[in-house]
Amino acid sequence: MRLANDLPKHFEYFQQRDDARGHPGFTPTQKITAALRQLAYGVGLDMLDEYLQMAKKTGHDSLNHFCKGVILLYKRRYLRKPTIYDIQRIYEVHSERHGFPGMLGSLDCMHVGWAMCPTAWRGQFHRGDHPGPTIVLEAVASQDLWFWHAFFGVVGSNNDLNVIDQSPIFDDLIDGVEPPQAFFANGEHFKYGYYLVDGIYSEWGTLVQAYASPLSDKRKYFTKRQESTRKDIERAFGVLKKKWVILANPIKFWTREKIRKSSTRV
Known part of the structure; x- marks a missing residue:
C-alpha cells in the first residue's frame, strides 16, 4: 500500500x-x-x-x-550499501543490543522456491533435498530488518560456501575501496567489521562463528549469545516468506487474518 x-x-x-x-x-x-x-x-x-x-x-x-x-x-535510501554514518550506527546498535562491538550484521543463505522455472533450467536449480527448483538468496540483515546486501541467481546445486565464493560481498574490501569500518573491542583496534555466521562457513577473519563444542563457561556463554544474535537474519527471512505468502494468496491471507482477529476478540 x-x-x-x-x-x-x-x-x-x-x-x-x-x-x-x-x-x-x-x-x-x-x-x-x-x-x-x-x-x-x-x-x-x-x-x-x-x-x-x-x-x-x-x-x-x-x-x-x-x-x-x-x-x-x-534507491538513495534502500538500494545502496551502508555509508560511514550507517556503519557507525549499526555498530552502536549491535553493541548495545547484542554485546557485539564491530558487528555489521548476520550473514546467511535461504532457498527460495521457483515455481515458474523454465523446464530447460530446472536441472541447474534443483537440489536433491528440495522438492523443486530453488534460487539461493544470500543476504546480510541488521537488527532492524535492513537487507543491505542481497545476492542471488547463482546457477548450480549450491550451498552457502558455493554462493559466498561467487558473491561480491567482499569485492570492495579486496579492491581497497571499502568505507572506513574501524572499531575498538577490549582495548584493541580493528580495521574492519565482521559478520556472524553459522558453522558451514570457512574460518575467515571477517566471519565469526559459534564454537562447535564449547567446553568452558566462557565459550558456552559466547556460543549462546552468538546463536541468539543470529536470529536477526532468521527473523528477516521469516518476514520475507510472510510477504511472499501474502503476495501469492492475498484474498485467502486477508480472509484468514480477519477470521483469526475476530475469534481473538470473541
Whole structure:
C-alpha cells in the first residue's frame, strides 16, 4: 500500500485516468499488482488478461514503469550499501543490543522456491533435498530488518560456501575501496567489521562463528549469545516468506487474518 500511495504522487502513469471511451482506467493498485506478479512468479503477460483483464501492452508498461519508479524513489535510501554514518550506527546498535562491538550484521543463505522455472533450467536449480527448483538468496540483515546486501541467481546445486565464493560481498574490501569500518573491542583496534555466521562457513577473519563444542563457561556463554544474535537474519527471512505468502494468496491471507482477529476478540 505504501507503493500504491507513493508511485501515483510522483509518476503520472500510475494515476487513474479515463480511457479513449471515457471510462475509468486501471487503478494504481491494479498496475502495481500486475508488475509484482510478473516479478514474483515470472508469469507471462497472457495470465494478466485473465486475472486483471489487462492487455499485454499495459502489463508490459506497468512492469517497466514500476521498476523505474522504485529505483528513482527508493534507491538513495534502500538500494545502496551502508555509508560511514550507517556503519557507525549499526555498530552502536549491535553493541548495545547484542554485546557485539564491530558487528555489521548476520550473514546467511535461504532457498527460495521457483515455481515458474523454465523446464530447460530446472536441472541447474534443483537440489536433491528440495522438492523443486530453488534460487539461493544470500543476504546480510541488521537488527532492524535492513537487507543491505542481497545476492542471488547463482546457477548450480549450491550451498552457502558455493554462493559466498561467487558473491561480491567482499569485492570492495579486496579492491581497497571499502568505507572506513574501524572499531575498538577490549582495548584493541580493528580495521574492519565482521559478520556472524553459522558453522558451514570457512574460518575467515571477517566471519565469526559459534564454537562447535564449547567446553568452558566462557565459550558456552559466547556460543549462546552468538546463536541468539543470529536470529536477526532468521527473523528477516521469516518476514520475507510472510510477504511472499501474502503476495501469492492475498484474498485467502486477508480472509484468514480477519477470521483469526475476530475469534481473538470473541
